Amino acid sequence: MSVIIKKNKQLKTEILKGLYYNRRLSILDLSKLTRKSVPLVASIVNELIDEGYVIEEGLAPSTGGRRPSIYLINPDKRLYIVAVAVDQLITRMVIYDFNNTIVLSLKSTAIKMSDDRDGIGKLVKFINENIKQSGLNINDIVGIGIGMPGFVNNEKNIYPSIITDNLNVNLKEYLVQQFDLPVHIDNDSSLIAFAELKFGKGMGKENILVLNVGWGTGLGMIINGVPYRGHSGYGGEFSHIPLSQSNDLCSCGKRGCIEVETSLAVMANKAQAALDGGAKSSMEWLFKDTSKQPGDHFLDAASQGDPVAVSILSEAAFQLGKGVVMLLHIMNPEKIIISGRGAIAGKMFLPPIQQAINEYCILRIAEQTTIEISDIARDAELMGAAALVVEQYSFE
Numbered sequence: 201m202s203v204i205i206k207k208n209k210q211l212k213t214e215i216l217k218g219l220y221y222n223r224r225l226s227i228l229d230l231s232k233l234t235r236k237s238v239p240l241v242a243s244i245v246n247e248l249i250d251e252g253y254v255i256e257e258g259l260a261p262s263t264g265g266r267r268p269s270i271y272l273i274n275p276d277k278r279l280y281i282v283a284v285a286v287d288q289l290i291t292r293m294v295i296y297d298f299n300n301t302i303v304l305s306l307k308s309t310a311i312k313m314s315d316d317r318d319g320i321g322k323l324v325k326f327i328n329e330n331i332k333q334s335g336l337n338i339n340d341i342v343g344i345g346i347g348m349p350g351f352v353n354n355e356k357n358i359y360p361s362i363i364t365d366n367l368n369v370n371l372k373e374y375l376v377q378q379f380d381l382p383v384h385i386d387n388d389s390s391l392i393a394f395a396e397l398k399f400g401k402g403m404g405k406e407n408i409l410v411l412n413v414g415w416g417t418g419l420g421m422i423i424n425g426v427p428y429r430g431h432s433g434y435g436g437e438f439s440h441i442p443l444s445q446s447n448d449l450c451s452c453g454k455r456g457c458i459e460v461e462t463s464l465a466v467m468a469n470k471a472q473a474a475l476d477g478g479a480k481s482s483m484e485w486l487f488k489d490t491s492k493q494p495g496d497h498f499l500d501a502a503s504q505g506d507p508v509a510v511s512i513l514s515e516a517a518f519q520l521g522k523g524v525v526m527l528l529h530i531m532n533p534e535k536i537i538i539s540g541r542g543a544i545a546g547k548m549f550l551p552p553i554q555q556a557i558n559e560y561c562i563l564r565i566a567e568q569t570t571i572e573i574s575d576i577a578r579d580a581e582l583m584g585a586a587a588l589v590v591e592q593y594s595f596e
Contacts, residue, residue, distance in 0.1 A: 393420025
C-alpha cells in the first residue's frame, strides 16, 4: 500500500469519526477538525460519497456569505455497533448505526458478574440472542463495545473483577473468538466520562471529572481532552478513598471506603433499614415490586420528594462532596459532572455537595470548577461503549 493511499484511508477514518460525533458538518468544519486543507478534505469527502459512506444534506444556515453544504454519514450504509453496559447487577445492550441512531432498542438481563462463574457464558448468550433478533447481517457489525465495572487492564486484557475459573483470563480474546467480531472493553466509568466528553456536558472541555453514581461510586477522568486511566489502567478508583467513618466492609475488602456511604446499593439498604425501623415512606410499597432493583426504586422515591429517600440521599451526597473536595484540590478540573444511574435524582445531589465544598474546600480553588448534572446519564455508558468501537474503527 502506497503512503498516499494509506494517508487517504486514515483521513477517511478521521472524517467518518468526526461525522459520527458531530452528525452534520461542512467541508470547512471537517478541515478544521482533521487539520487538513479544504481541497484535500473536499476530495476525500467526494470519494466517501461515491463509496456510499457519506451523503450531502442541504445547506448550513446563512451567516452572511455563501451557505456551505452539510454532510453526514449515509443512514443507508450498513455500519452497526453493538454497545453493552455491564454493571454489578444488570447488563444492558443496544445496537447503534454510525449516525448514533438506535436500530435495536434497549435489552437487559440480570447477570451478577462478581460472583456468577457462568456470568461470561450468560453474557455471550445474551449478546448473541440480541444480534440474532436484530436481523442484521453479522458482516455489517463493525465491532462490540463493552463497559465493565471495577478494574480493567486494557494493556493485558485482564479483568480481575470478573469471576471466572481463571482470574487472569484474556477475556477480550475469548470474546473475539465467540463472536468472530472485534471486541473492545473498558471500565464503565471511563466510558461514561468519554460519552460526556463527546455528547454530554463535557463537550468542548479539556479537563473534566465525571462521577459515576451507581451500585458503586466510580470516577472517569478526561485530562487534556483524552481519557486518563493511570499507569496500568487502574486510575480513578474514587470509591475506595478512605473518607468514611463507617466500619462497614467495602466490596474491595477494606474498611473506610467512601463507597460504603455513597453507592446506590448502600442508600437502598439504608432505606430498607429505615422502613424496618418503622419509618413511613412510599418505598414501603415500591420495594415490593421486584421487577426493578431496590436502588432504582430508591431513586424514583427520591426524585418524587419522598422525605426518607431525600434524607438518605442528602447524607450520601454530602459524603460524596467531601470526596469532590479532594478531587478539586488535587486535579483542579474545569468541570465535574455527576453522571451514571444515580444522576436521575438530578439537582438533589448538588446542594449537599456544595455544602461540603463550602465547608472543606479552599474558596479560590472551588471557584475554578463548575459542577453539573449529566443530561445523558441514563444512556452514557452505552454511548461510551459505542464510541469505544468508533475510536478503534479503521477505514478499509
